[in-house]
Amino acid sequence: MLEVIRLNSSKHPKPESLEFSYGTAGFRMLAKNLDSVVFRVGLLASLRSKALNGKTIGIMITASHNPPEDNGVKLVDPMGEMLDQNWEVHATALSNCNNVEELCNCLEQIISFFKIDLTTCSKIVIARDSRESGLKLLESTIDGLKSFNTEYQDFGLLTTPQLHYIVRCSNDISFGEASENGYYKKLSNSFNNIFHYENENENGKENSTKICVTIDAANGIGADKIVKLRSYLSEYVQLELVNDKFMEPQLLNVACGADFVKTNQKLPNGINSFNLNTLFCSFDGDADRIVFYYVDSDKVFKLLDGDKIATLFAFFFKKMLAFLELDVSIGIIQTAYANGSSTTYIEDNLQIPVIFTPTGVKHLHHKALDYDVGIYFEANGHGTVLFSQNFIKSVTNYQSNNIEKKRSINILKEIVNLINQTVGDAISDLLAVLVILNFFKFKPSDWDSNYKDLPNKLLKVIVKDRTIFKTTNAERSLVEPKFLQSKIDQLVKSYNKSRSFVRASGTENAVRVYAEAQDPKSCDELADKVSALVQ
Ligand code: NG1
Ligand code: ZN
DSSP, rough: OOHHHHHOOOOOOOOOTTTOBBBBTEEEEEEGGOHHHHHHHHHHHHHHHHHHHTEEEEEEETTTSSTTEEEEEEOTTTOOOOOOOOHHHHHHHHTTTOHHHHHHHHHHHHHHHHTTOOTOOEEEEEESOOOTTTHHHHHHHHHHHHHHSSEEEEEEEOOOHHHHHHHHHHHHHGOOOOSSSHHHHHHHHHHHHHHHHBBTTTTTBBOOOOEEEEEEESTTTTHHHHHHHHHHSSSTTEEEEEEOOTTOGTTTEEEEEEEEHHTSOOTTTTTTSSSSOEEEEEETTTSEEEEEEETTTTOOEEEEEEHHHHHHHHHHHHHHHHHHHHHOOOEEEEETTHHHHHHHIIIIIIIIOOEESSSSSHHHHHHTTTEEEEEEEESSSSSEEEOOOOHHHHHHHHOOHHHHHHHHHHHHHOOOOOSTTTOOOHHHHHHHHHHHHHHHTOOOHHTTOOOOOOOOOEEEOSSSGGGEEETTTTTEEEEEETTTTHHOOOOOOHHHTTTTEEESSSSSSSSSEEEEEESSHHHHHHHHHHEEEEE
């Protein structure tokens, strides 16, 4: 078997002088440097599947919100979760082998360390986003898969969360049908049922008003998927699309998409500001992130980001659980990038505990498992809700003759299926937000009125070596370079209600500086001064 690997590997040599690392979201960089990496990811995915007795593993080729010339690859574990962190080091080690000899030694070490039986057939599902480089990288990944005894199924172009869903269904048939259509069926069934419960009047008749939302799909694969989903949804839901040119990959994430809107805090290309108080949203390139926004009556752009989504979900679940008197725990997981006002609102008004983790959904996801209803969102709009078996049991066994309580319990039962619990999912989050807004009959401004964001700024600083920036305290304090944190603390002290921190990006060659303060001028000044310290 290693002979085949030797032969195939020589077709995918590692570029000299480059060092790779399985980071926040797998490998991600300029697509032209990724050929050897994806080949080796194919090898590792096969071994991971064999190590788990042939369970299906997923490979997603995507660089999410990054520019069109980038690409990336990440592995999905059997229950649809991110790759087990213990395997990340092996991914990094394999990717950095300089020649075929080193590669074979590294593979042998992994095989013996995990006592892998090479005769076990591996099963892989694979998909990619709409980037131009995707097809070539797919072929190289398949070269890796073919080097071991592996059955694989190529799902073509999918959103990242769709692939997570398919991996989960392949290993757990109770989760749904392992296909793209199965995904639409599962989500639309729950959505349509909830919509029906919400709008049904006492005579059993539906009394619906139309819900409209305009989606900026970042010219990514989400556009194609929304078109497919539309035909399954209630006629009372109107999903309009802009930036839907996923067949023109050079336009991907350019002046549009969730990252652009969140970072620049302004409307993307293609959406004009004449439509006041109507709901818009933006996906990122692989549709695992979503942010919402609207233009208020004073024509001011208002962002409803991941923190606002988390607080809307929390408000909904808190109300439901109290009304039904269900004794289950609820918690919210945030990162240091969460706006300080959101944390205060959650703790003081909603009286729900907030836990902080380092950046990267794998950390948040893990913590959310500690609660019956674990809500996690990064401020950039990447997140979901996890429900424990205890929660599902409480909801399933609930008995009441009260019509309102029956309706609420039916909605909760369906929302468990509507929310993609494997990973943050722009499409599923969009549908969940729509049913919650419809439930409360909230306009965008009602949703936005829960708390007012502190002015905030996120800057990218290019430095010579970002690896020297080491953090602690869920990435909120620097331990190295020495003395830098005390200088940041000094600056922070001179502004009211302010906060600032610095960390190296795990997906880009840059250091990120975050600042927030009571007023926009102080926030800008603080962000600039901290950036100057870092350079
Ligand atoms: P890095 O580049 O490590 O900051 C970014 C996002 C993360 C996460 C990953 C994966 C920010 C500040 N950081 O990570 O939240 O979403 O990309 O896509 O938004
Ligand atoms: Zn993404």
